[in-house]
Amino acid sequence: MKGIWALFDFRGVPEYLPDLLKGAAITIEMTFTVMAISLVLGLIVALARVTRLRPVRAAATFYVEVMRGTPCLLQLFYIYFVLPAFGIRLAAFTAGVIGLTVNYAAYMSEVYRAGIQAVAKGQLEAAQALGMSRSLMMRLIILPQAIRIIVPPLGNHFISLFKDTSLASIVTVKELIFAGQIIAATNFQYFTIFTLIGAIYLMISYPGSLGVQYLERRMKIGYRPRRGAAPAGGPTRGAPQGAVS
Amino acid sequence: MIRLEKINKSFGRLRVLRDVSLEVQRGEVVCVIGPSGAGKSTLLRCINHLEGIDSGTIYIEGTPVYRFTRDGRPMVDPDHRIEELRSQVGMVFQSFNLFPHFTALENIMMAPIHVRRESRDDVRRRALALLVKVGLSDKVHAYPHELSGGQQQRVAIARALAMQPKAMLFDEVTSALDPELIGEVLRVMRQLAAEGMTMVVVTHEMGFARDVADRVIFMADGVVVEEGSPQQMFSAPKNDRTRQFLQSILERNAELGDEAATPPSEPRP
Ligand SMILES: Nc1ncnc2c1ncn2[C@@H]1O[C@H](COP(=O)(O)OP(=O)(O)OP(=O)(O)O)[C@@H](O)[C@H]1O
Numbered sequence A: 001m002k003g004i005w006a007l008f009d010f011r012g013v014p015e016y017l018p019d020l021l022k023g024a025a026i027t028i029e030m031t032f033t034v035m036a037i038s039l040v041l042g043l044i045v046a047l048a049r050v051t052r053l054r055p056v057r058a059a060a061t062f063y064v065e066v067m068r069g070t071p072c073l074l075q076l077f078y079i080y081f082v083l084p085a086f087g088i089r090l091a092a093f094t095a096g097v098i099g100l101t102v103n104y105a106a107y108m109s110e111v112y113r114a115g116i117q118a119v120a121k122g123q124l125e126a127a128q129a130l131g132m133s134r135s136l137m138m139r140l141i142i143l144p145q146a147i148r149i150i151v152p153p154l155g156n157h158f159i160s161l162f163k164d165t166s167l168a169s170i171v172t173v174k175e176l177i178f179a180g181q182i183i184a185a186t187n188f189q190y191f192t193i194f195t196l197i198g199a200i201y202l203m204i205s206y207p208g209s210l211g212v213q214y215l216e217r218r219m220k221i222g223y224r225p226r227r228g229a230a231p232a233g234g235p236t237r238g239a240p241q242g243a244v245s
Numbered sequence B: 001m002i003r004l005e006k007i008n009k010s011f012g013r014l015r016v017l018r019d020v021s022l023e024v025q026r027g028e029v030v031c032v033i034g035p036s037g038a039g040k041s042t043l044l045r046c047i048n049h050l051e052g053i054d055s056g057t058i059y060i061e062g063t064p065v066y067r068f069t070r071d072g073r074p075m076v077d078p079d080h081r082i083e084e085l086r087s088q089v090g091m092v093f094q095s096f097n098l099f100p101h102f103t104a105l106e107n108i109m110m111a112p113i114h115v116r117r118e119s120r121d122d123v124r125r126r127a128l129a130l131l132v133k134v135g136l137s138d139k140v141h142a143y144p145h146e147l148s149g150g151q152q153q154r155v156a157i158a159r160a161l162a163m164q165p166k167a168m169l170f171d172e173v174t175s176a177l178d179p180e181l182i183g184e185v186l187r188v189m190r191q192l193a194a195e196g197m198t199m200v201v202v203t204h205e206m207g208f209a210r211d212v213a214d215r216v217i218f219m220a221d222g223v224v225v226e227e228g229s230p231q232q233m234f235s236a237p238k239n240d241r242t243r244q245f246l247q248s249i250l251e252r253n254a255e256l257g258d259e260a261a262t263p264p265s266e267p268r269p
């Protein structure tokens, strides 16, 4: 046990810890920003993929296939290094957010789509037979049921995204990994610093994955009566009437 | 009320409906019987356009559900009225299809509120009355998974009725139910028929067809083979296929009857 500890060198920690924490803050900020945008964008793409308008559907499918079929790293390079050639110059953080968002939105859209398609066909028919329009059906019947299917995989994507923000270091975003590299390059305490970074990632992602497991369990439970719902009993008002005319 | 003229419908190369014509008068109860794969479900689904047709015309209260382009292809929903038309024709399915995330009451209230934009209080009053009518006044706030099959199907009927439809379509609504639960659903349907609801009922319940139907239609292989009054159809069918079919149903019911006679403590096979 003593051997392991000998590898650590905690001198200098007070000096560079603030930089590391700043990196961690950027990682977290990036995670939430990308997550928020791609949750919305992913839903839009998913809806585009199940619409009846063929060109829209084709465009959405093309987008998803390109994003899933090329490395995220390449997309980041493109945004940060290629776009300036077309006069689009983005700050590192912005480029990182856009690169990760276009990628994650594609994955999220697949999760949404799987959820939407997992809703039983009979549900759609019942809604249609009641005269519901497509949008009403989506809002009242499909999405509320799809949510329970969607939430656990979305949670898992959230956690991978948290780790994948490290890819943005390639376009000079000073997130946790890049901040660590800069420090290690000056004091050569690679073991200590990267172990520390690993610990910081774990401290955040482990509770996250516990949360996802909790959600998974919750979603498996059937639909429960809402709290505050009136206890079962006869209706108190409304005279029985022949509702059939 | 409902008029079908020479409906044709194919799935790929399979012709499921061939020149089917049918007219249902207001207040009439028409039972459709026939072997599996005859196209009975498809016929009902075409009436409220859950399924598109290849040719023919469907009128609901004189309003065509289709108009045809010059080359004879049906133009679906030319006036964007399909949703309105559908909401005038209630449909009940074999598999209930209640919305699992809503209570019985909410299931019933959903469409009148969101499709018809009626006031919540009116709809609620009507929904509660419908739950009384189908004998479920004690299940107002129950979720579908808390209800038996028979109870779910009765909620589904109430849900369709809440739109105050001019006609109701029933597709083998008791086929997925345990034998002891069939009666409670048929009772609601009998009452509905007695109140003068226009109904098209696809069913294997010959007793129901005999008692309730004004007209019985026998379908096989996508065509209407024979139709007539229940007396005529059940006692003196003209067509051989009708006779064979009724015979096979009788035999099956006899077998089921034997099975039902075994003590309830014995596990069913
Ligand atoms: N969506 C579909 N795609 C392809 N074939 C279909 C589809 N729906 C029905 N069919 C076929 O059409 C034929 C008629 O089906 P339908 O469900 O209308 O029969 P049915 O008379 O209701 O039979 P059952 O008593 O078994 O319900 C069957 O051969 C069936 O396999």
Ligand SMILES: [Mg+2]
Residues within 6 Å of the ligand: B040, B041, B042, B171, B172
């Ligand atoms: Mg059928």
